Amino acid sequence: MYEKVFESTKLAQPTQGGDSWYYLCYVSTWDAFLAQSIWEWSRVFRDGTKVKFGTTSGGYALLGRVKGFPAYWNQWTGKVHPAFEINGLPNPNEVLNPNWDIGYSLGPSMQVGKFIDDMNQVYLHQPNANRIDIYDLENGQKLGEIIHNAGEYFASLAWVQPGQVAGLCRGSGKVRIMDYLSSPRVLESGRIEPFKVAAYDDAFHLFFALGTDHKARVYCREAWPAALSAPVFDPAAVYGLKANRVKARLTGQDGEPCPDWWVHWELLGVAGNPPLGYFDRLVSKTDKEGWARNLYFGPDDVSAGQTRIMARVVLY
């Protein structure tokens, strides 16, 4: 689970009753989000402030675009149009896929997000809940695929950085950061709370979601710790008068590593006896894989007995 850094008190709700959001996209030039519902276009800010600026009309479906802009797919022509930076409205004068019309079965929908990279001439399509197909915009040929096994369609496919997209699942809140260019694969997995619509904020690398309760939630791209493993010796045999390597791993709710957290090490005595030996360091920082490492020195007077190691992380 990613760390939630903000939850709004304001409610970002469509103006008309019975309306609901079905797409959200981060717009880098606004530093805000374009939200589309059945009947309106709005600009939503991170604190949940919503400003309606237009009324949607049929024929245009939103999809993600390289560099963090929205694009619009026209279901009648199969063309994808960019959006104006000023107001996010579709610009029918430009076409991003002049060589290949994206047919009805490949186009985006409310449930299934799509993504277009017109700089590298690539289109991402989700044929099922566990895979993304990569198409060449020049000729419509399939170039490759990403197996992500999320088990749910990504409602949004949003740009992260050159060659990377984030997929966000509405029902489970699962998140996959994927490479679609150099070697298509899943780079990072995580989770946010289930949402109505969500987007990836590529300015500050955040996940931004509007929940079914209309609250805005902001998650930073760092896993929030859920579990610290019991310390283990590596190698397992412990000797006195020797620096024995010991480590503990800090992970999030889904086993994702939590880097850069301080782990506090402490020796406890057993059955009223004082602790034996000592640590090299009292605190150590977790590495990229979530491991915190330390050295344990056994007692230097050949005394034998038992001692306990306690590893702690202070969250708040």
Added chain:
Amino acid sequence: MSLWHVQTVAPCMEYIELGRACYTTTPPLWGPDGLIYNGHLITCPRHYKQTTNDVANFFYEPGNDRLVAHIILSTTYWPSWDVQRYEFSAEDGSWLNREEVLARQAFIGIWGAAWTRDGTMGSFNKIYACRNSETAIREISWRTAEPVSGGWWVDPYTWNPKSIYGFAVVNRVDNHFAGIGSWTLDCWRNLGATPERFGQLRLPNTLGYLAYESRNYCWVVTKDGGILKADYQVPRWEMISTVQNPTADARNYYITYDTRRKRVVVFRWREDAPDGACRNQLEFYYPMVEAGQLTQPVPVTSLRAGNRIILAAHLIGDAGEGVTPYTVEGELIEPVEGRLVTPFSGTELNGRVCFQYQAPDQACTETLMLQVSVEES
């Protein structure tokens, strides 16, 4: 507060008073008082002999430096309708031909107003308008709204693709033309030879009115009070904003651009007051955005003890457009445990301000207050 509001003249016009006590029951068409049309207009509490039925044209007339509205009225007197030309000062919105209109001397005839609509100024300070009776766009007289004999005209229905427009801006200097049916601004070029539709802009909502600014720009007001500026030669949207306090009682908005003072004028057609008094109003705006609200600061980095934390907020107008340049001041509210590294910050083009906060090494709760002073016009 949307576009930078200069002033509002409300109401900017009046209807002719009945001049006697209003009727308690709606008078019949033929009654003891003679022929009375639209009897509901003078049934208590209403006591005016006119009401706005439609605003045929609203434009800035540079020759006389006036704002002109051709308004079709429903009346109680014969023949149940009237068409008057209302002239307002472009300087302060005062009603210049009040006596004339209230004496029904500014009558322009039905044909100009009924068959011509949505005129706006175009090239060479002339007024051009679409027509209800034909597909052509013609130069019209600002006085009567009737086509000028021997005046310039084009017929988009003869172009490819055949088009019919309700609103148009005419740029004869560059042979450009932009027209709107309801949702899309079609941009044409090469008017002198074979006209070519080279671009389209989709509106965010159905159109209220279209106005010419210059050889490059035109202004759009939508039915719900959104204001947009477009470059119709590229074509490209240049700006999005709104009128001040868009109200539900607005029947429609009409926009024009005062090319002398470089400002936008909006005519808001509002529902009559309960007593039937006119509430139509003129609003003057500078074409720049006024700050409307400051969003809450939101942390955008991990909230951990000892970290340098970045918080972002936005200063925006009523359509969410960023407002710059302003300085936003931040202040931590007592009790303060950390340190605000950025005591003030300037807005970026999208209205964003960022603040840095140094968190202490222990858990704490902190409140950041932001404030900005925006000079009032």
